[in-house]
Amino acid sequence: MTLLDRHLAFLRALRDAGLPVALSEGLDAVRAIEALGLHERETLRAAYSATLLTRQSHRPSFDQVFDLYWPALVGDGSDPTSGYSETFGTPEGGQEGAERLGLPDDGPADPTPLDDGPQALADFREALATAMALGDPDALAVLAREGVQRFGRIRGRGPGEQRWSAYNVSNRVSPGELVARALAALGMSNPDEDLSLRRLVEAQARAFEDLVETDVRRRAAEVRGPQHVARHTVRQAVEQIDFGSARRADLELMRREIQPLARRLATRLNREQHQRHRGPLDFRRTVRASMSSGGVPLETHHRPRRPGRPDLVVLCDVSGSVAGFAGFTLMLVFALREQFNRVRAFTFVDEVHEVTDRFVPGADPATVLADLAASARHASLWGRTSYGRAFTRFAEQHPDALGPRTNLLVLGDARSNHGDLALPVFRDLVHAARHTWWLNPEHVRNWDTGDSAASEYGRIAAMVECRNLTQLGEFVHDLA
Secondary structure, rough: OOHHHHHHHHHHHHHOOOOOOOOHHHHHHHHHHHHOOOOOHHHHHHHHHHHOOOOHHHHHHHHHHHHOOOOOOOOOOOOOOOHHHHHHHHOOOOOHHHHHHOOOOOOOOOOOOOOOOHHHHHHHHHHHHHHHHOOOHHHHHHHHHHHHHHOOOEEEEOOOEEEEOOOHHHHHHHHHHHHHHHOOOOOOOOOOOOOHHHHHHHHHHHHHHHHHHHHHHHHHHHHHHHHHHHHOOOOOHHHHOOOOHHHHHHHHHHHHHHHHHHHHHHHHHHHHHHOOOOEEHHHHHHHHHHHOOOOOOOOOOOEOOOOOOEEEEEEOOOOOOOOOOOOOHHHHHHHHHHOOOEEEEEOOOOOOOEHHHHHHOOOOOOHHHHHHHOOOOOOOOOOOOHHHHHHHHHHOOOOOOOOHHHHHEEEOOEOOOOOOOHHHHHHHHHHOOEEEEEEEOOOOOOOOOOOOOHHHHHHEEEEEEEOOHHHHHHHHHHHO
């Protein structure tokens, strides 16, 4: 593969991961690389990131794809003539880091498997605990490669084929169990004596696990190709991750993304509303004004637009399967509350509970999400999701919530445990509101499977698939 082919394949993989990389940005990257050269790998990474990335939240996905297409070394790095050594020089860390940690010198090209017995494991864990105590990133990188080479090897199906497993490394090494040993090396007999130092050491353990996963992906890319590995292992950009499959780290990124997304949406909405400030052409005023110029309409006059922002009522299913999706949607809607005249929010499982007062200006998103999770106790009487009972209770308890100027937004997967759907009650709510939308966090192909009543509710109110921040932002933009 030529350098140009690798560059194009790298850009294609970034787009497949959900990163918006335009052709002009790819050309900018080429010019930056021509100016900076290919002698330093981290310089190349910086050149690509500065020219291709538009948002900091895309950096984790970018780094994963970069490490696949521009690896630091090939195999265990023992052969200096293989791979990209002419481009990037010696592998990172190298033998110097291994000697600093007291690891054995395995020779430049020893094809035999490394010892992974009990004594080798004990020596490795001792070295890892020392590196965690020192906080040495180079030593952790060396140990991650050593750990994959020594404890992560899996025999492949074909003759001579090898595979690698990050799980095997973490399972045998257990870096989380070494935190206390690393703290003891720093002179702390009680791990809870200094919580800030403990968090730093725990961060070193997580960094080691991340380095192991990165090295396993790199080795897998050598066997299966970077395109195959990128397609199956690289996490999507944060705004493309499904709410239902998000991990804890993804949720943290989403929380940070809510406020910037709300600001971008608000700026765009204000600009579009300003552009729409002029109403339709006032023909009579335009003709009268043209009399002074001999009938030539040099200036047009327009009717003023009717000022008016809609009220919004949000009904959220906060049962366990969709609570995260409902929480992020509520936070984004309330961040954009200036685009509406008034916003009221209600959560439900089988009871209805108003949570409008939970959203105060400047509130911490994590705190708001925790409050919403706690509100599920008030929104559940029997503990089983019942859309029919929730709609009925909402109509009984809040008959004045909906009116001709009110938009109704329902958030939920329309799974009602085969209970009564109360379709006539929901139809009355839809008729009472000006407009009604239903956001469903499930993929369309899962609608009407099992206890889903998506089509039955969808025949009454428009139902839209909304599984990630991108779809959520597009919908809120259209709504406002």
